[in-house]
Amino acid sequence: xxxxxxxxxxxxxxxxxxxxxxxxxxxxxxxxxxxxxxxxxxxxxxxxxxxxxxxxxxxxxxxxxxxxxxxxxxxxxxxxxxxxxxxxxxxxxxxxxxxxxxxxxxxxxxxxxxxxxxxxxxxxxxxxxxxxxxxxxxxxxxxxxxxxxxxxxxxx
Numbered sequence: 431x432x433x434x435x436x437x438x439x440x441x442x443x444x445x446x447x448x449x450x451x452x453x454x455x456x457x458x459x460x461x462x463x464x465x466x467x468x469x470x471x472x473x474x475x476x477x478x479x480x481x482x483x484x485x486x487x488x489x490x491x492x493x494x495x496x497x498x499x500x501x502x503x504x505x506x507x508x509x510x511x512x513x514x515x516x517x518x519x520x521x522x523x524x525x526x527x528x529x530x531x532x533x534x535x536x537x538x539x540x541x542x543x544x545x546x547x548x549x550x551x552x553x554x555x556x557x558x559x560x561x562x563x564x565x566x567x568x569x570x571x572x573x574x575x576x577x578x579x580x581x582x583x584x585x586x
């Protein structure tokens with residue numbers, strides 16, 4: 431609960447701290463899921479992902495942006511300095527890993543080529559073009575401005 435309180439204060443007491451921000455467990459079931467990417471520029475990353483995914487954030491306050499993903503999960507964007515302020519020395523500085531792949535967002539979509547091309551038009555860099563993969567999907571890979579790998583896949 432101390433982390434939740436600290437995060438509430440890092441947002442200036444904003445009531446944005448709610449069930450979607452923290453993985454809450456009831457028994458053996460997870461109530462909601464939020465994947466958080468640490469980013470250098472929250473606004474630029476918000477603009478990139480909302481344009482890429484074609485959805486508006488459900489939360490956009492200094493320190494956290496939440497973007498809905500298919501299936502009910504949320505993509506969180508937190509400034510690197512925000513997590514550093516929250517956890518201090520307990521966590522290595524995320525900025526020190528800038529450009530090093532630290533996470534992958536793998537999205538199964540209906541038109542992987544269109545999403546991949548949109549990511550490139552928005553400033554992502556291509557890692558590998560759309561092609562058939564050994565696991566029964568076609569997938570294309572790009573990397574966002576913070577070094578997070580984005581894969582767009584479609585069923586064969």
